[in-house]
Amino acid sequence: MKDILTVLNDRRAAARLGGGQKRIDAQHARGKLTARERIDLLLDEDSFEEFDMFVGHRCTDFGMEQQRPYGDGVVTGWGTINGRMVYVFSQDFTVLGGSVSETHARKICKIMDMAVENGAPIIGINDSGGARIQEGVDSLAGYGEVFQRNIMASGVVPQISVIMGPCAGGAVYSPAMTDFIFMVKDTSYMFVTGPDVVKTVTNEVVTAEELGGASTHTRKSSVADAAFENDVEALAEVRRLVDFLPLNNQAKPPVRPFFDEPGRVETSLDTLVPENANSPYDMKELILKIADEADFYEIQEDFAKNIITGFIRLEGRTVGVVANQPMVLAGCLDIDSSRKAARFVRFCDAFEIPILTLVDVPGFLPGTGQEYGGVIKHGAKLLYAYGEATVPKVTVITRKAYGGAYVVMASKHLRSDFNYAWPTSEIAVMGAKGATEIIHRADLGDPEKIAKHTADYEARFANPFVAAERGFIDEVIQPRSTRMRVSRAFASLRNKSVKMPWKKHDNIPL
Numbered sequence: 001m002k003d004i005l006t007v008l009n010d011r012r013a014a015a016r017l018g019g020g021q022k023r024i025d026a027q028h029a030r031g032k033l034t035a036r037e038r039i040d041l042l043l044d045e046d047s048f049e050e051f052d053m054f055v056g057h058r059c060t061d062f063g064m065e066q067q068r069p070y071g072d073g074v075v076t077g078w079g080t081i082n083g084r085m086v087y088v089f090s091q092d093f094t095v096l097g098g099s100v101s102e103t104h105a106r107k108i109c110k111i112m113d114m115a116v117e118n119g120a121p122i123i124g125i126n127d128s129g130g131a132r133i134q135e136g137v138d139s140l141a142g143y144g145e146v147f148q149r150n151i152m153a154s155g156v157v158p159q160i161s162v163i164m165g166p167c168a169g170g171a172v173y174s175p176a177m178t179d180f181i182f183m184v185k186d187t188s189y190m191f192v193t194g195p196d197v198v199k200t201v202t203n204e205v206v207t208a209e210e211l212g213g214a215s216t217h218t219r220k221s222s223v224a225d226a227a228f229e230n231d232v233e234a235l236a237e238v239r240r241l242v243d244f245l246p247l248n249n250q251a252k253p254p255v256r257p258f259f260d261e262p263g264r265v266e267t268s269l270d271t272l273v274p275e276n277a278n279s280p281y282d283m284k285e286l287i288l289k290i291a292d293e294a295d296f297y298e299i300q301e302d303f304a305k306n307i308i309t310g311f312i313r314l315e316g317r318t319v320g321v322v323a324n325q326p327m328v329l330a331g332c333l334d335i336d337s338s339r340k341a342a343r344f345v346r347f348c349d350a351f352e353i354p355i356l357t358l359v360d361v362p363g364f365l366p367g368t369g370q371e372y373g374g375v376i377k378h379g380a381k382l383l384y385a386y387g388e389a390t391v392p393k394v395t396v397i398t399r400k401a402y403g404g405a406y407v408v409m410a411s412k413h414l415r416s417d418f419n420y421a422w423p424t425s426e427i428a429v430m431g432a433k434g435a436t437e438i439i440h441r442a443d444l445g446d447p448e449k450i451a452k453h454t455a456d457y458e459a460r461f462a463n464p465f466v467a468a469e470r471g472f473i474d475e476v477i478q479p480r481s482t483r484m485r486v487s488r489a490f491a492s493l494r495n496k497s498v499k500m501p502w503k504k505h506d507n508i509p510l
């Protein structure tokens with residue numbers, strides 16, 4: 001017995017050493033942690049239960065039978081984050097460059113299957129040279145099996161990808177199908193074809209960082225949801241995100257103790273909206289003043305800043321926030337902001353997270369760039385996402401709600417439950433100046449008449465009361481009491497239940 005225990009311990013020690021001390025040192029020298037160090041930081045202390053520590057590949061080509069490292073380049077298992085179960089895989093770059101073999105993929109598939117069966121999130125830490133070149137199609141088959149599981153798990157359990165090294169070629173499509181992608185600045189990259197192929201095919205000269213680094217994907221492509229300074233920060237932020245999320249689509253998000261009075265009055269909000277209707281103000285201030293303890297987890301902070309998306313808590317319960325940002329492009333909707341917000345709304349709806357929408361939107365951004373880029377189709381995504389969402393929906397209009405954008409932004413007409421407006425709201429087809437120039441075209445040469453018509457239009461529509469008379473606005477509320485009103489509204493909706501007509505699946509404009 002003693003001998004066999006020694007054998008077990010020796011094997012475990014060998015497995016834990018991955019590709020050996022030299023490669024671990026090289027990993028550290030690049031500012032990267034090892035696969036196991038990352039798991040240790042991600043999960044609660046001593047909570048990790050590993051699967052398949054001794055699995056080895058079965059390849060016999062190209063001398064591979066000479067090197068069959070334990071674990072085959074990926075560490076898999078489950079553990080807890082603040083006491084709640086998650087499944088995790090962490091690719092080990094020190095072992096054959098973290099490359100994906102048939103058996104490596106099978107290990108990932110095993111924990112993905114278990115996560116779906118047991119209703120717990122899947123967190124994938126990616127650090128891999130891609131398909132194990134020695135294995136050829138067996139490796140591709142492995143990727144295909146992982147992809148299929150990403151699809152089956154989508155909308156069932158939250159899937160989070162953390163990119164902490166290379167992630168290239170078709171390998172990018174597994175993270176791409178997960179709910180959130182986080183990257184680490186300077187040490188991670190994602191691209192379908194690398195700089196060398198790009199140079200050969202298009203003659204463009206670009207570095208890996210420029211082509212697919214964290215900055216590119218958080219600012220330009222929107223492939224990634226956030227970028228962090230290092231592995232430690234990224235993993236801490238994943239823990240923070242998991243705290244906002246339900247474990248699966250049948251479970252409610254966790255309820256945290258809260259130390260912030262739901263009825264807290266914020267008198268400063270009464271002057272948040274400037275007197276000049278064209279002056280910007282920071283919508284994030286409103287979000288922070290509504291949220292429990294001013295805690296806001298922003299998603300895609302660096303992309304399409306004219307709309308803000310992220311999670312807060314109200315009375316300890318998670319709420320997804322979508323808000324126009326008047327500081328950027330006057331808060332208008334465009335292709336990027338519509339796509340960003342639509343995906344966020346659909347995530348919330350899939351996982352029963354109520355949605356708070358804060359509206360100050362002058363309309364859709366005009367221009368050939370937008371029309372040629374398909375703003376019709378992309379704008380429709382957000383409209384569609386709001387209209388199909390059956391979770392509790394509460395909307396607060398702070399200032400402008402013009403035209404189609406008024407309808408899109410969780411209006412009453414899209415089955416929103418509570419629609420509040422501040423007294424500063426202007427709910428109309430368009431701004432007074434534009435409206436006057438169209439309906440009083442004959443008077444365009446007479447500035448006095450135009451000024452009068454504009455004032456008349458403003459008096460009629462630059463307020464929330466016409467919409468309130470129709471019942472499109474449930475109540476005109478005082479800005480200072482927004483947190484209380486919104487908290488009470490969501491509290492009243494906790495048992496909301498809406499049935500959708502049967503369909504195989506919808507056909508959202510893609």
Ligand code: HXC
Pocket residue numbers: 095096097098099100128129130131132133134140143144166168169170171
């Ligand atoms: C087998 C690999 C490997 C791979 C790296 N290694 N990638 N082994 N298959 N795909 C091994 C290296 O041989 C090396 O082994 C060790 O991992 C570390 O690699 P280095 O090259 O020394 O590291 P570095 O200089 O940091 O470069 C990392 C890298 C480079 C940029 C990822 O290794 C690389 O270009 N690898 C090949 C990438 C690639 O073409 N993959 C296939 C893409 S196609 P030793 O023993 O020397 O330490 C693909 C399709 C997926 O992925 C399709 C899904 C549908």
